[in-house]
Amino acid sequence: DVKVTQSSRYLVKRTGEKVFLECVQDMDHENMFWYRQDPGLGLRLIYFSYDVKMKEKGDIPEGYSVSREKKERFSLILESASTNQTSMYLCASTLTDRGRLGYGYTFGSGTRLTVV
Amino acid sequence: LAKTTQPISMDSYEGQEVNITCSHNNIATNDYITWYQQFPSQGPRFIIQGYKTKVTNEVASLFIPADRKSSTLSLPRVSLSDTAVYYCLVARRGNQGGKLIFGQGTELSVKP
Numbered sequence: 001d002v003k004v005t006q007s008s009r010y011l012v013k014r015t016g017e018k019v020f021l022e023c024v025q026d027m028d029h030e031n032m033f034w035y036r037q038d039p040g041l042g043l044r045l046i047y048f049s050y051d052v053k054m055k056e057k058g059d060i061p062e063g064y065s066v067s068r069e070k071k072e073r074f075s076l077i078l079e080s081a082s083t084n085q086t087s088m089y090l091c092a093s094t095l096t097d098r099g100r101l102g103y104g105y106t107f108g109s110g111t112r113l114t115v116v
Numbered sequence: 117l118a119k120t121t122q123p124i125s126m127d128s129y130e131g132q133e134v135n136i137t138c139s140h141n142n143i144a145t146n147d148y149i150t151w152y153q154q155f156p157s158q159g160p161r162f163i164i165q166g167y168k169t170k171v172t173n174e175v176a177s178l179f180i181p182a183d184r185k186s187s188t189l190s191l192p193r194v195s196l197s198d199t200a201v202y203y204c205l206v207a208r209r210g211n212q213g214g215k216l217i218f219g220q221g222t223e224l225s226v227k228p
Contacts, residue, residue, distance in 0.1 A: 043218035090159050105216060107159025
């Protein structure tokens with residue numbers, strides 16, 4: 001089975017801190033995604049990447065950046081954390097062919113980030 | 117991508133069949149209807165996908181009428197372990213890598 005691993009399950013950071021959320025997948029997937037999930041809003045796409053060093057903005061990229069230096073790793077960066085970035089963050093990956101077909105996404109278990 | 121609308125929550129009892137309907141009025145010709153399931157403290161996982169008529173797998177059935185403006189996910193004889201949030205999405209095939217746009221989902225609660 002494909003495994004998507006997010007480095008932390010729970011994280012507490014202070015306002016203004018630079019925060020790194022790490023995601024690693026072990027099945028050579030080309031595509032990787034970062035979502036945030038909030039009550040009543042479902043999952044919203046922050047950034048995604050189709051290949052190493054490539055990135056594209058999702059629906060809510062403001063306040064975030066990403067890095068993909070290696071195929072298996074996709075990092076989400078909060079440049080200066082704010083309380084409105086308190087949320088559950090989910091990473092996902094898929095093969096290009098399956099992504100084009102709209103299925104076969106594998107999600108990590110999520111990182112619950114609290115900014116105080 | 118087409119926006120989807122589905123009920124916020126549903127209640128059911130063990131052993132019953134559950135039908136969750138999703139509307140997607142602006143679905144395009146090359147869009148596919150896709151459903152994901154999310155258990156508490158886990159990421160979503162793919163359940164089923166279809167284009168038209170009926171699709172069935174070991175987990176669920178998906179019914180899509182001819183106009184494709186809605187779809188119904190059917191879960192036969194639910195158990196307590198089917199308590200989860202169910203997301204209806206419209207996925208456009210052909211986009212490089214694709215991307216999934218999630219709505220609010222339907223929170224299904226199965227009671228004993």
